[in-house]
Amino acid sequence: MAKTFKKPEALSDQPTHYCPGCTHGIIHRLVAEVIDELGIRGRTVGISPVGCAVLAYNYFTFDFQEAAHGRAPAVATGIKRVRPDLIVFTYQGDGDLASIGMGEIIHAANRGEKFTTIFVNNTVYGMTGGQMAPTTLQGQRTTTSPAGRNVEEVGMPVKMAELISALETPAYITRQAVLKPKYVVRAKKAIKKAFQYQLEGRCFSLVELVSTCPTNWGLTPVESITWAEENMLPYFKLGEYKTPDEVEED
Amino acid sequence: MGKILMKGNEAIGEAAIRAGCLNYFAYPITPQSEVAEYLSRRMPEVGGVFLQAESEIAVGNMLFGAAGCGARVFTTSSSPGISLMSEAISYISSAQLPVVFVNIVRGGPGLGGILPSQADYFQATKGGGHGDYRLLVMAPASVQEAVEMVMKAFPLAEKYRNPVMILGDGLIGQMMEPVEFPEHLRSEPSNKDDWATNGMDTRKSSKPNLVKSLFLNAELLEEHNLVLKAKYDRMKQEEVRYESYNMDTDYQALIVSFGTMSRVCRTVIDNLKAQGFETAMIRPQTLFPFPEGPIKQAALKESCKVVITLELNMGQMVEDVERSVQGNRPVHWYGKAGGDVPTPEEVIEVIKSFF
Numbered sequence: 001m002a003k004t005f006k007k008p009e010a011l012s013d014q015p016t017h018y019c020p021g022c023t024h025g026i027i028h029r030l031v032a033e034v035i036d037e038l039g040i041r042g043r044t045v046g047i048s049p050v051g052c053a054v055l056a057y058n059y060f061t062f063d064f065q066e067a068a069h070g071r072a073p074a075v076a077t078g079i080k081r082v083r084p085d086l087i088v089f090t091y092q093g094d095g096d097l098a099s100i101g102m103g104e105i106i107h108a109a110n111r112g113e114k115f116t117t118i119f120v121n122n123t124v125y126g127m128t129g130g131q132m133a134p135t136t137l138q139g140q141r142t143t144t145s146p147a148g149r150n151v152e153e154v155g156m157p158v159k160m161a162e163l164i165s166a167l168e169t170p171a172y173i174t175r176q177a178v179l180k181p182k183y184v185v186r187a188k189k190a191i192k193k194a195f196q197y198q199l200e201g202r203c204f205s206l207v208e209l210v211s212t213c214p215t216n217w218g219l220t221p222v223e224s225i226t227w228a229e230e231n232m233l234p235y236f237k238l239g240e241y242k243t244p245d246e247v248e249e250d
Numbered sequence: 251m252g253k254i255l256m257k258g259n260e261a262i263g264e265a266a267i268r269a270g271c272l273n274y275f276a277y278p279i280t281p282q283s284e285v286a287e288y289l290s291r292r293m294p295e296v297g298g299v300f301l302q303a304e305s306e307i308a309v310g311n312m313l314f315g316a317a318g319c320g321a322r323v324f325t326t327s328s329s330p331g332i333s334l335m336s337e338a339i340s341y342i343s344s345a346q347l348p349v350v351f352v353n354i355v356r357g358g359p360g361l362g363g364i365l366p367s368q369a370d371y372f373q374a375t376k377g378g379g380h381g382d383y384r385l386l387v388m389a390p391a392s393v394q395e396a397v398e399m400v401m402k403a404f405p406l407a408e409k410y411r412n413p414v415m416i417l418g419d420g421l422i423g424q425m426m427e428p429v430e431f432p433e434h435l436r437s438e439p440s441n442k443d444d445w446a447t448n449g450m451d452t453r454k455s456s457k458p459n460l461v462k463s464l465f466l467n468a469e470l471l472e473e474h475n476l477v478l479k480a481k482y483d484r485m486k487q488e489e490v491r492y493e494s495y496n497m498d499t500d501y502q503a504l505i506v507s508f509g510t511m512s513r514v515c516r517t518v519i520d521n522l523k524a525q526g527f528e529t530a531m532i533r534p535q536t537l538f539p540f541p542e543g544p545i546k547q548a549a550l551k552e553s554c555k556v557v558i559t560l561e562l563n564m565g566q567m568v569e570d571v572e573r574s575v576q577g578n579r580p581v582h583w584y585g586k587a588g589g590d591v592p593t594p595e596e597v598i599e600v601i602k603s604f605f
Contacts, residue, residue, distance in 0.1 A: 042451035045319060057460050063447035065318045066462035068341050071311035074303070078315025078323070079447070081299050082273050086319065086449050104311070107304035 008032035010041050014058050021221025023211040024052060026178045027120060027187075028059050031089070034192045035062070038199065044087045045079055047072040049096040052126040056091055070101020073108035076115040087198055088115040094135040095125040098158045102134075105164070105206075112169040112203030116194045119160060119206055121236065122213040130216030134158040137231055142216070157235065161208045165241035172197050172205035173242040177233065179210065179225045186238075202244050210236050253428040258393040258418070259284035259326070261429045262352055263292060265400040266324050268431040270439060271350070272298030273323040275312040277305055277331060280364045281420040282354035285326040306331040310338025317347035318461035320446030322404055322439045324350035328420075329358050329370050332378065339413060340379030343478070344463035346445075348407035351385075352400065352416040354423035357589045365589025366420035366510055371566035374417045375538040382475055384482045385415045386489060387537040389508040393427035395535075401435035406489070408440040410481050417537060419562065421510045421591065482539075491535040492544055495519060500553035501530035503601055504579075506545060506571045507560040508534050510591060515560055517594040518601070528553075529601065537567070542574040549579045556604050560597060561585045580604075 007013075010032035018024045035041050041062045048056040050069035057064030067075040072090035080088045097105050097119050105117065124142055125131040131144040135157050139148040149157075161175040172194055176187035187209055194205035210232050212224035219227055256264070263285045266274065274293060276286045286302060293300035299316075303309045309325050316323040327335060332353045342349050355370045357363035372378075374387045386406060390396035396418055403414040443453035447461050465471035496519050507515045512533040519529050532548055534541050549557050557579050559568040568583040575581050584600045586592055592600075 043449040045447045045449065047315070054464060057458075057462070061458055063449060063459050064461070065315060065447055066460070066464055067314070068311060068337055071307070071314075071338070074308040074311035075315035075318070077301070077303075077308075078275065078312035078317075079319045081275075081301055081312070082316045082321035082323065083319050083448065103304060104308055107308065
């Protein structure tokens with residue numbers, strides 16, 4: 001019998017360490033499908049962050065580098081500058097990208113580095129046990145904001161897609177979600193566009209993905225999806241924030 | 251090619267190109283910004299990569315990425331900048347990436363000053379970043395030697411898959427001296443297909459390469475550290491370099507000094523000789539590995555009463571000298587850390603005070 005559905009070649013056979021209901025698995029698969037479809041596995045280098053996805057290289061079947069916390073955009077810059085023919089992407093969470101790595105992502109984006117960033121926003125530090133992140137929602141309880149995020153003390157959650165799209169240089173900035181099939185389909189299109197733009201030699205692209213963290217949110221996977229839709233989507237609005245056409249029109 | 255007059259910082263930039271390194275990432279900081287200025291012009295001329303990063307933190311990680319995908323790469327900075335790069339230096343050491351760092355040391359701690367200093371001896375030779383790692387550290391005493399050390403650093407970094415640091419000081423960077431770029435020191439980058447993330451198509455392989463520093467399993471991390479240690483032990487066996495001066499006399503004092511300070515010491519030794527007082531010097535050219543054996547042997551000479559360490563800091567190398575002499579002779583130290591280089595007369599007074 002012919003196979004009608006199979007694992008992408010860019011994904012390895014190794015079972016992941018991610019928690020049940022975690023959306024990293026979906027995002028890994030989308031990236032792998034896009035890499036297969038574009039036929040670029042042999043010239044792709046991924047950069048894993050510090051956080052839950054630090055071990056992402058175990059689940060892909062192409063070259064990988066593991067960056068220091070937040071520094072993936074600098075590592076990617078180093079690779080892409082000396083080997084512009086390689087296809088390079090960073091895979092980063094919100095603590096990594098929006099907190100300790102804020103400087104690196106902003107400057108890489110502003111220089112128009114020709115790599116792609118997959119930014120997984122689930123509002124908490126996952127790997128270290130659910131501490132408050134720059135993206136933690138107002139009033140959201142975490143292990144370091146047990147009474148809920150107090151914006152009087154720590155400010156409002158950072159909207160990265162909006163922040164980076166305020167820069168003139170970047171080519172493609174979008175925020176999508178991986179909460180339900182309808183979102184996942186759009187997320188894949190966005191990831192594919194980002195890689196295609198890189199193949200065309202256009203500058204920096206970032207795909208922010210609204211995700212869940214059932215373990216650290218203390219919710220079931222299904223409750224997490226509902227919580228994200230009800231609480232994250234009104235604040236982290238989905239959509240295309242910047243496209244290359246706009247950049248060209250300027 | 252004949253000698254040309256060049257400023258140390260510019261000569262260091264040119265030396266990297268002549269060595270076959272065409273990738274440079276950096277951030278401006280006094281007293282070495284001329285390297286970046288020079289290479290911002292030169293790299294485009296030779297088809298190389300020049301990038302001014304947003305910080306030294308970013309520089310260090312750009313070097314990680316570029317070296318990780320197999321490119322020859324280097325940076326130059328000065329003390330506070332090297333502190334910021336120390337995070338990346340730890341990762342680069344663990345991931346076993348060949349990267350060349352040049353530190354044109356200025357006074358510290360903190361912002362310190364911008365005058366010459368050797369106060370980063372500990373940082374360069376004992377760590378700076380976290381974890382058990384070592385840099386191969388070379389200390390030039392002239393612009394010509396800086397050129398040659400930079401050119402030799404690239405094949406050494408590749409031989410050991412380990413970062414190499416050139417520890418200069420503000421004087422080496424800022425002064426002009428005649429230099430030449432020995433053609434025989436140009437080298438071809440080594441083949442890195444067995445570990446670099448240069449793309450599977452590039453190396454015609456179906457096996458992914460991984461550049462990393464995380465070992466969650468205790469046994470694997472132990473094994474990794476033993477691999478690193480074996481490299482550092484091999485450096486101790488194979489890479490010790492030093493120069494000796496006036497050793498064939500019945501010297502009464504052995505001076506140990508490196509870099510700019512050692513040039514003052516040469517004058518001191520000559521002047522003392524004219525006064526009928528013999529002293530000798532061992533000048534470590536590698537600070538790690540350190541010439542322990544030669545220093546001990548020189549200290550044990552019967553005529554030698556004391557060992558004197560002279561450095562532009564508050565006494566850092568003296569610990570390695572004491573370790574080398576192993577209590578066989580008294581070890582004294584003299585130095586300055588504010589940015590003034592002691593005069594020969596000042597040093598002569600100090601040496602005489604130990605007798």
